[in-house]
Amino acid sequence: MVEKEFQNLSLKSLTPFHLGFRVVVDKESIGELAETVKTHGMLEPLIVRPSPTEEGKYEVVCGLRRLRAAEEAGLENVPCIVAEMSDEEAMEAVYIENEQRENVSDYERGRWLKTMIEKFPGRFPTQDALAKRIGKSQELVSRLIIHYNEIEKHKNALPPKIMTRVIALPEGVVREVRRAPPDVEPKILEKVAEEGLSVRETAALVNAVATRQVSVEEGLSEIKAEAPKKVAEAEEVKRAEHALFEKLADYYPVNLLDEIMKRTDIIAEEKLRRILKAVIDAMWSKLQELGLIEEVLQEARRWSSDGWLF
Secondary structure, three states, X not given: OEEEEEEEEEHHHEEEOOOOOOOOOOHHHHHHHHHHHHHHOOOOOEXXXXXXXXXXXXXXXXXXXXXXXXXXXXXXXXXXXXEEOOHHHHHHHHHHHHHOOOOOOHHHHHHHHHHHHHHOOOOOOOHHHHHHHHOOOHHHHHHHHHHHHHHHHOOOXXXXXXXXXXXXXOHHHHHHHOOOOHHHHHHHHHHHHHHOOXXXXXXXXXXXXXXXXXXXXXXXXXXXXXXXXXXXXXXHHHHHHHHHHHHHHHHOOHHHHHHHHHOOOOOOHHHHHHXXXXXXXXXXXXXXXXXXXXXXXXXXXXXXXXXXXX
């Protein structure tokens, strides 16, 4: 990116980036942004580049939402940073800006990444090269591209209204769907999108369909029937963990508290509880890793004077 300069440009001279395809913008959020623009003006300039196809025009590389808000607010000119950018540099800039937005789906991210690799193999010869350019891991880039390909594969098999929901599904959910037999993947995707299933619920549905060869509807019914039980079990576990923590916080030998006090400043009761909880979690994780849980619990029982542990 070179030769940057600041200019106030007419809205009539601005057009969207011609290689961009993220055209869905939330009208409500644009309306809210437009009200802010009316009150405070355009607080952040758009990043634009001279149009390679239209003389006197500029392509908006970063700030399409702000452009739409400015149009709705009735502005005639907006502040812009004009920069000479290649298509590759502009694509990177657009991806990085959109990546930071909370409502960008994993499908959109995957599509953008795949497009960059396909359009600019010289700059992005591999997924790893692309990952390094945008500051992400190669594993994430790979997962998002696979996610995009998976959804695209079922585009013609699902109704448009369902596809709108499928496109919004997180990558982790669709990754579970990929474990299903190919012939039932579209049906599972449809049900997952309609019901808003979590990753765990999707995994349970796929397991039921794939291993027990039940229908998608039967598997979904089982998940719904189990849901209240799962919630109750989770609450019971939470209560048990809380009760155990209360006992452990009182039971730990004084020397552990002494060690904690050496490494901290002023300890309020709530802060001490948080520290103890973190220590317990770390210990528990290490005990699991070493396979010593039962041994430690038995030792604690011998130490305990009231036998509360068993």
